[in-house]
Amino acid sequence: MTGSTTGPAQPDRPWAGDVVGPRTKGLRLAGLATVADVVAGTPRVTDDPFSWPLLTLDDATLDHNVGVVARVCAERGVEHAPHVKTTMSRALYARQAAAGAWGATVATPAQLRTVRDWGVPRVLLANELLDPREIAWLRDDLARVAAGAEDEVWLCVDSTHGVDLLVRGLAGADDATRARVGVLVELGVPGGRTGVRSTAAALDLARAVRAAGLRLLGVTGYEGSVAGGTSDDELAAVAAWCDDLRDLGTAFAREGLAGVDEPLVLSAGGSSFLDVVLAALPGPVPGPDGREVATRVVVRSGAYVTHDHGFYGRTDPWSRIPGAEPLRGAATVWGQVLSVPEPGLAICGVGRRDVSFDIDLPVALWLRSQSDDGWLAPRELAGTRVTALNDQHLYLALAAGEATTGPATAQVRPGDVVGFGISHPCTTFDRWRVAAVVRGDEVVDLATIDL
Template sequence: MTGTTDDAARPAPDRPWAHDAVGPRTKGLRLDGPATVADVLAGSPRVTDGAFSWPLLTLDDATLDHNVGVVARVCAERGVEHAPHVKTTMSRALFARQAAAGAWGATVATPAQLRTVRDWGVPRVLLANELLDPREIASLREDLARADAAGRADEVWLCVDSPHGVELLARGLAAAPAAVRARLGVLVELGVPGGRTGVRSTAAALDLARAVHAAGLRLLGVTGYEGSVAGGTSADELAAVAAWCDGLRDLGAAFVREGLAGVDEPLVLSAGGSSFLDVVLAELPGPVAGADGREVEVRVVVRSGAYVTHDHGFYSRTDPWSRIPGAEPLQGAATVWGQVLSVPEPGLAVCGIGRRDVSFDIDLPVALWLRSQSDDGWLPARELAGTRVTALNDQHLYLALDADEAGASQVTGPATAQVRPGDVVGFGISHPCTTFDRWRVAAVVRGDEVVDLATIDL
């Protein structure tokens, strides 16, 4: 709720998202007609002003700066490049912070996200999946051709995990000039049995790398998602992630020994890194040996994305930053505010947020703040302890008051006596990806002052 940053960080009206359209149908805003982000920000508004309504998603400005800064510093100190996965927020304003902090590029999950991010003007994008639609391959080819014609140094990297995918890619780029083909980088994806995408064995990965090389495509190296290896951070699970990272390095070294990658440019090794970045940083960097014993440089590119807002649930439990020497723990930046609609019985408050407003796929939200009304307006938010979210409907949240939870003793008087209809409760989230997909705008705040509106694309 608190924190300040330099006023120069406030987005200027000519920043691109300042011209994004909002209006009466934009959740969280109370507008009479079409407007722009710049219109809403005029006059230094506050979240309690008439332009805003409940429910409302807010992002703490200082916390965003802290999280982005910590990740950028740790990656830079260890010589690791960062292409944050923007599927978490799909917000141009938030990626601008990451880019300003030194991000190499952006990672996306789908062709639609690729087109969106390229439309933002991002010059380097990593598509963390295989491209299998010939129409999308043609669209990408045309995009890269336009960049080449304009003299821009743009490039797009993508994954392959099947011979069919390699064949489609080679066919779609067959007529493209060599300069255009050189702008496309290919990473063979290594998966794990029962996991998500990616070939299931090093032998299959080598065969696929040979096919990429034979097709005349630019093979950069190998990629994968270590989150499929473990669901927690016990010693055994961290050891399993480390073994997976070692296997990724070994596979990349095999590419180098066969002359498939790492010949004219460094070998690329890419991993996710949101929950296990400590292991990734410890295991992946460092040169690999070529067939002739020479050392080949390795480029490690991590794709951590959820860190930008962190959370008060899943990522706070698996936070690798608490395990990285010299790093600082990340902080939850996102709060979803919902008005208390009813206190129908002792020990229960029903709030006006639900499954259409906040994530629930991993954990239910956690109540953090209480804001009450007085005759003179809204009072400052204060911490709310001794409560527990028990259920969500589409538009309703059930908040148990005076819950027998750790911290209940910090409440001055019973929570039931504090929470009244019309009050507003601020909730922390678990898993930011599935909160952001429920919003099209988030208010970036310093205290109650709204310093930016981060628009969110699909």
């Protein structure tokens, strides 16, 4: 159980008042408690409030990842609106905001309402808003904003139907409310996800946005639809798509559709291909009569906050950006060894309900053993491979004979705990409602997770 805030929320940690309880996975509590109650006194992960399986996030690694992205974006004059769908955690977004994030990116109307409830003033919805009820909610939400506040919400469009719905939904709103709604025309790729499929269609749609009296900001898209890896050919394909996005923005500027009263926005994802995005998008574009039009490049990468030990570890653009430090995996899912039923096989209490498996299976990182005196410090776990997952079980193959006779780092017994690295953090976080933020074994915070 997580959610309602009934305890005293600290000004710099409003989630400290979030309530957890006996039904919160990863915790073993007798009754309801606030986050502040649970972490009071800095307990250890092996203390009574916690149970296995448990999702932990390394505090120093979170700071490292957030700091690297913030520094690289700032040095290149690029704004960052991290995609919070990765974690849907107010505590983790607070770190990104403190490091200079322009705002938050979301994927759904429900996520938009959630982050607005967190108090985030600037939000980019990276999809078209097509439900009249949600448009009415947005209109009313922005109408309540005090004069002079920075609040605004940016939306994508890829159809005239979407534009028509916005026009009808914003009818009757005052000028200040309408000005807080920004519109981006989305460019897609054939066979990809959302977005118009041609420059001509995008220009026609931009003209419709302007004719409707909406605030057209520029262009957006998702380069991840272009390539699934980082070979030279795939990176070249992403670069060509980025050139197309910039050319489309240039066409908007030359026709006076965007970039007139404010900089032209060029927005892309950036998680796996930020190096390509940074090389292709920044810089002014030619406008009417050859004069330069200023641009705002806004990237929306989100998975970087925890990174991973799989997909993003392989496609990490930070190793390709001069002067940038590689990101590190911050998330570990700990599960108890339930059985060692035969030589070379351990069954752990972690499954599809606890870890992502849509791209890669987890990877075993650490072994924490029990002794008569309590839990020993984690040791690196070598010679293992995750071979399969059930709903609540993980199959861990051990190098031949090492279950009982191998080096200490590979001796696995029932009751021990194994720490697993993950691949694709988005589909791990959606299995949890709380993550323990740790410094070593000490739990310094709980990051609550919204749906």
